[in-house]
Amino acid sequence: MTAARVGVFGLLGSGNLGNDGSLEAVLGYLRAEHPEAVVDALCGGPEVVAARYGIPATRLHWYRGEYRTASRAGAIAGKGLGKLVDAVRTAAWVRRHDVVIVPGMGVLEATLPLRPWGFPYSLFLLCASGRLLRTRVALVGVGADAISDRPTRALVRGAARLAAYRSYRDALSRHAMRAMGVDTSRDEVYPDLAFALPTPAASAPSGPPGPPGPVCVGVMDFHGGNDDRARAEEIHRRYLDGTTRFVRALVEDGRPVRLLTGDACDAAVVAAILDAVDSPLVTAAEAASLADLMKETAAADAVVATRYHNLVCALKAGTPTLALSYAAKSDALMESMGLGAYCHPAREVDADRLLEQFRSLEGRSAELRRTLAERNLAATRQLGDQFTALTAALFPAADHVHTLREAS
Incomplete structure (x- = not known):
């Protein structure tokens, strides 16, 4: 068996801690369950991703001013040309992989200001390239919400339809994609990927109760x-x-x-x-x-x-x-x-x-802490199911090997 070539994709390393946490959770899964996989990234902050996570990384956009407002003719032309170049660059990157994973993030929503020709366009290029080049693209534990802007909705819906695998971080997201015309009958809901990260030890109280804390x-x-x-x-x-x-x-x-x-x-x-x-x-x-x-x-x-x-x-x-x-x-x-x-x-x-x-x-602090302890245990179990399902969908040969090992 040759090692699987796995790409991770998204606005990673760009300063958003939630996005990077989702990446960290997926890398933890890959290193634990598929240590033979060769992993690299196409992302917003390649220098940060390479330094922090130890994987090769390529810049998501050819045009470096992609997320700056273009007011001059040169900047507008650069952005326009960049869209064409990115179509070729994205397809070439996808072609080198067996699997591409979009780890978590709200990639199917527009709850914050968003232009259709920004990340929605990039995501559509990714999923279209995957379908064309027969590379499995997985949207794993992603967030979605109803989108009123027609161009953005069309790109997001198209990307979701072209993906080989989809799962969501809440039922709201699955309902939103169904309402936008995506067949979600085989899509599952799991807790946010960040719940798979290690939990720090809580500070244990010592002595009699003191003044209220921070x-x-x-x-x-x-x-x-x-x-x-x-x-x-x-x-x-x-x-x-x-x-x-x-x-x-x-x-x-x-x-x-x-x-x-x-x-x-x-x-x-x-x-x-x-x-x-x-x-x-x-x-x-x-x-x-x-x-x-x-x-x-x-x-x-x-x-x-x-x-x-x-x-x-x-x-x-x-x-x-x-x-x-x-x-x-x-x-x-x-x-x-x-x-x-x-x-x-x-x-x-x-x-x-x-x-x-x-x-x-x-x-209600004491009561709520008990509730959270119970819910966190359930979230951990559910994310174990998520990663098992992901292996079966994206690494069927590896899943078969795991099954044989367990049987023996």
Whole structure:
């Protein structure tokens, strides 16, 4: 048997910790179950991926200014030419592989501002190349949501239909793809891939109960979704003002606050809150991975967070969590982990109401920690099923070898 050539694809190494955490989970699966596989990446941040994960990596886009706004003729021409070059580059890269995996991420949604000729186009090129060149493309544990913009919806739907394998991180995603015309009858739902990452040990209390401990507040450079462009600044101002007022209220109660981020762009929000509150009780965490975020949340008494994977980290760490929810995926995640009552709209942050919900959350801390422990055990089992199904779909020869070994 020759070693399988496996590619991983996505906006990886680009500063989004959730995306990189999904990659880390898939690499862990490949190294444990298919150590003979030869793995490389086509991704947004190849230098970061190569250095951090030890695999060869190629830049996703030929044109280096792909994600900068093009206002001059040269930049517009460069972007246009880049789309043509990327079609050839993507097909050539896909051709070199037996399997390509898109690890998690919200690749089938537009809950944040998104242009059709950005990542949706790249994903369509990948899946079309896979179908044309007979390379199996797998969308593994991905997120999806209803998309109103027609060009974006057409590209996302086309990519999903052309993929050889699909699974989703929640039932909402599968329902959304079915509503967009994709046959999901053989698609399964599993927990987010980040639940497969190692869990940090929680800080064990020692001695008699002391003063209330730290609160992690995960912030986001939030301007609404793809359909909110006309009121993006208003949404951002409300979100920042409400979150700042909430942090100030915690400080007035004497609570230490750790500000968390999940993407490089969130640093501006952290800076604004630090400047507005101006207290030594408020500090900013410097997390470089989901593992770092989990350690921060494991050490906290409670977490209030916006970004989806900030929530995942807190829930996996077993810490009572309140979601500043910006999309239905956050509500679905919280419901699945038994904390559905603790969601607050990110578009309309009401600091007084949020503080009331937070106090209710802390009042039920012991009960919620037990619930999270049970749900995390179930998530671990379900992700074991996900990886077994993935092996059967993408590595049938290896699955046959495993079966023979078990039988003997």
